[in-house]
Amino acid sequence: MTTTLITGANRGLGHEVARRLIEAGQKVWIAARDAEMGRKAADRLGADFVQLDVTDNASVEAAAETLRAQAGHLDILINNAGILGEVTAPEDMTADRIRHVYETNVFGLVRVTHAFLPLLRTxxxxxxxxxxxxxxxxxxxxxxxxxxxxxxxxxxxSSKSAVTMLTMQYAKTIPDVRFNAVDPGQTATEFTGGLGHGVEEGAEAAVRVATLGPDTPTGTVTDRTGVLPW
Structure with a gap:
């Protein structure tokens, strides 16, 4: 059975991706910073739960150790956790405001990927x-x-530009693991203030790539309709 870990999956897009992958027969681990909300989401979906704060090294390492002990391997990692940050005009943007967003969206992705890579390679x-x-x-x-x-x-x-480039660099230099980026588009969740299409549509790109199995490519950037221009 395919074992999948999704960060930030206690609500919104991550929650819908988890639901769809469980429906497809995968064993899904929901990772969330808030343990109470994460456990409730996991119980609701029939998933497993692991506490994981992508901004904290110790939390990420502990989560990797939990999966190593309880699952033994990891087939798919979905780096979904992300924050919008302050909606500030570029001229008013400060380094600290950008750093806050990058800590989750960029450094968090790197932190989680680095910690779980040995488990993925099994x-x-x-x-x-x-x-x-x-x-x-x-x-x-x-x-x-x-x-x-x-x-x-x-x-x-700019944090998502970095996410895409990091994905390409991982794909180019780590041939034994497939790395792909997907864009859910503007999806109506708490994250977007309810604007956009439904989470069902938003989840399609991630679910598609997560269910390709041995045919999964590497180094692609897509949305639900096809290749995303960059």
Missing amino acids: ATAPSVINITSGLGSFTLTQDPERIESQYPLAAYG
């Missing part, structure tokens, strides 16, 4: 799926026909 066809965003796309943020061009989110957008 699987037959290991895969890492990173949740990115069209708000980090140079092409889409300059296209007036796209909604991504309407939001001047310097911290969040």
Whole structure:
């Protein structure tokens, strides 16, 4: 059975991806910073739970040890945890405001990937799926026909540009693990203030890549309709 860990999966997009993958027959571990909310979500879905704060080294290492002891391997890691940060005009952005967003969206992804890579390498066809965003796309943020061009989110957008590039660098240099980035698009969750399409649509890209099995490619960036321009 495929064992999958999803960070930030106690609600929203991560929760829906977990539900869909359990439905597809995978054994899913929900990782969340808030233990109470995470356990409730896991119980609701029939998943396992591990406490994990992506901004804390000790928490991430402890979570990796828990899965090593209880699961023995990890087939798929989905780096979903992320924050929007303050919606501040770029001219008013400070280093501290950007750092706060990067700590979760970028450094957290690196921290989790590094900690779980040894466990992934014990699987037959290991895969890492990173949740990115069209708000980090140079092409889409300059296209007036796209909604991504309407939001001047310097911290969040640039953090997702970093997520995409990190995914490409991992894919180029770690051939024994497949690395791909997916964009859920603007999805109506608490994260977006309820704007956008439903979580069912938002989850499609991640679920598709997570269920490809041995046919999973590496080094791709897609949304639910196909290749995402960068």
